[in-house]
Amino acid sequence: MEYRELGQTGEKVSAVGLGTWQFSESWGLTNYEAAKQIIAKALELGINLIDTAIVYGNGMSEDFVGRAIKELGAREQVFIATKIPGQYLSEDDVLRATRASLRRLRVDAIDLMQVHWPPCWHNFPTCEYMRALERLVSMGLIRYIGLSDFPVELAEAANACLAREQVVSLQVRYNLVERAAEKEMLPFVEGYGMSLLAWSPLAQGALTGKYTPDNIPKFEDVRAGNPLFHPSNFSQIWPLVQKLREIGQKYGKTPAQVALNWLLTTSDAVIVIPGAKRPEHVIDNAGAAGWRLSYDDWLELDQLSKSIRIRYYIEE
Numbered sequence: 001m002e003y004r005e006l007g008q009t010g011e012k013v014s015a016v017g018l019g020t021w022q023f024s025e026s027w028g029l030t031n032y033e034a035a036k037q038i039i040a041k042a043l044e045l046g047i048n049l050i051d052t053a054i055v056y057g058n059g060m061s062e063d064f065v066g067r068a069i070k071e072l073g074a075r076e077q078v079f080i081a082t083k084i085p086g087q088y089l090s091e092d093d094v095l096r097a098t099r100a101s102l103r104r105l106r107v108d109a110i111d112l113m114q115v116h117w118p119p120c121w122h123n124f125p126t127c128e129y130m131r132a133l134e135r136l137v138s139m140g141l142i143r144y145i146g147l148s149d150f151p152v153e154l155a156e157a158a159n160a161c162l163a164r165e166q167v168v169s170l171q172v173r174y175n176l177v178e179r180a181a182e183k184e185m186l187p188f189v190e191g192y193g194m195s196l197l198a199w200s201p202l203a204q205g206a207l208t209g210k211y212t213p214d215n216i217p218k219f220e221d222v223r224a225g226n227p228l229f230h231p232s233n234f235s236q237i238w239p240l241v242q243k244l245r246e247i248g249q250k251y252g253k254t255p256a257q258v259a260l261n262w263l264l265t266t267s268d269a270v271i272v273i274p275g276a277k278r279p280e281h282v283i284d285n286a287g288a289a290g291w292r293l294s295y296d297d298w299l300e301l302d303q304l305s306k307s308i309r310i311r312y313y314i315e316e
Contacts, residue, residue: 001289001290002264003048004268005195006144007194007195008168011079011111011144013079014047016273016285016286017050017271018282019051019199019273020064020065021053021222022038022275022277023057023064027277030057032067035065036071037279039072040279049081050069050080051082051171052083053085053116054084054097055116062101063105066105066106069107080105080111081110081111081113082105083116084097084113084115087119089122090124090129094133095132098142108140108141109141113133113145114147114148114171115148116148131162145162145166146168146170146171147167147169152184155167167194168194170195172196172199174196174201175198175202176262176301178203181198194269195269197272198270198271198272201272201274206237207240208255208259213231213235216234227310227311233310240305241255243304247301253287256288258288261292262302
C-alpha cells in the first residue's frame with residue numbers, strides 16, 4: 001500500500017482508504033459480519049484510513065466500524081474519520097454528537113472529525129461549531145478537524161475561525177467524470193497544504209466496467225435515479241470505461257484501478273475513499289495504489305474525460 005501525509009499533520013494514511021457509507025440501508029449492507037470481513041480485508045491489505053459518518057445508517061456504520069476494529073484488536077493501526085451533519089452544529093449538539101460517536105466507535109478519541117455539510121437549513125454561526133470542535137481537540141476527544149462538501153468560500157471562513165488548529169482536509173465528490181472539484185477545491189487544498197478526500201471516486205460504480213449501456217440494472221440502493229446511469233449520460237461515460245479497460249490491460253489492472261490511479265496521479269494531495277460491499281471490492285480498490293499511469297495514458301484519459309458533459313437535470 002502507498003501512504004500519504006494527511007494535510008500537514010505528519011500522519012501517514014493509505015492513499016486508498018475505505019469508505020463505509022455502504023454499511024447502511026442506503027446501500028443495503030446491514031449485516032455486521034459481512035462488514036467485519038470487509039474491514040478485516042482492508043487492514044490485511046494495508047488500508048488504515050476508514051471513513052464513516054453519523055448519518056450512515058443513522059449510526060449503523062459507526063457502530064460496525066467500531067465493533068469490528070475492537071474485535072480485530074486493530075485500534076493502533078487504524079485512522080478513523082467520521083462526520084457530524086449540518087443539523088447537529090449548534091455548540092451543544094457538536095459536543096453531544098461527538099460523545100455519541102465516541103461511544104459507537106468504541107474509542108477514546110476520534111482521529112479526524114469532519115463537518116459533513118454546512119448548516120444549510122439552520123442559522124448556526126460558522127465560528128460556533130468550529131470553535132466547539134477546536135475545544136474538543138484541546139480536550140483530547142478528537143485529534144484533527146476536517147470539512148466535507150463545503151464550498152471554498154465557507155471552508156476559508158471555517159478555517160479562519162480556528163485559533164490553535166487548522167482544517168487538515170476537505171472531502172468532496174471527485175472522479176473522472178465529475179471533476180468540478182478541480183476548478184476551486186483542489187487548488188484550495190493544495191494551496192493550504194490540506195488533503196482532498198475524494199468520495200465517489202468510481203462514480204458509484206459507473207467507472208468499474210461492471211455496467212454497459214445494455215446492462216444497467218434498476219438499482220435498489222442509493223443509486224436509484226442517479227443521473228450518471230441515465231442513458232443520456234452513461235452513453236457518454238461508456239467510451240471512457242472502454243478506454244479504462246484498454247489502458248488497464250497494459251498494466252494488468254482493472255478499469256476501477258485505473259480510474260482510481262488517475263486521481264492519485266493527478267495530485268499528491270488526493271486520497272481516495274471508495275466503498276466496498278464485498279472483500280473482493282477492497283482487493284480491487286487497494287490495487288489502485290503503488291504504481292503510476294504514464295503521462296501519455298493519464299493525458300489520454302484526461303482529454304477523453306473532458307469531452308463528457310454530465311447533465312443532472314434530465315429532460316424526458
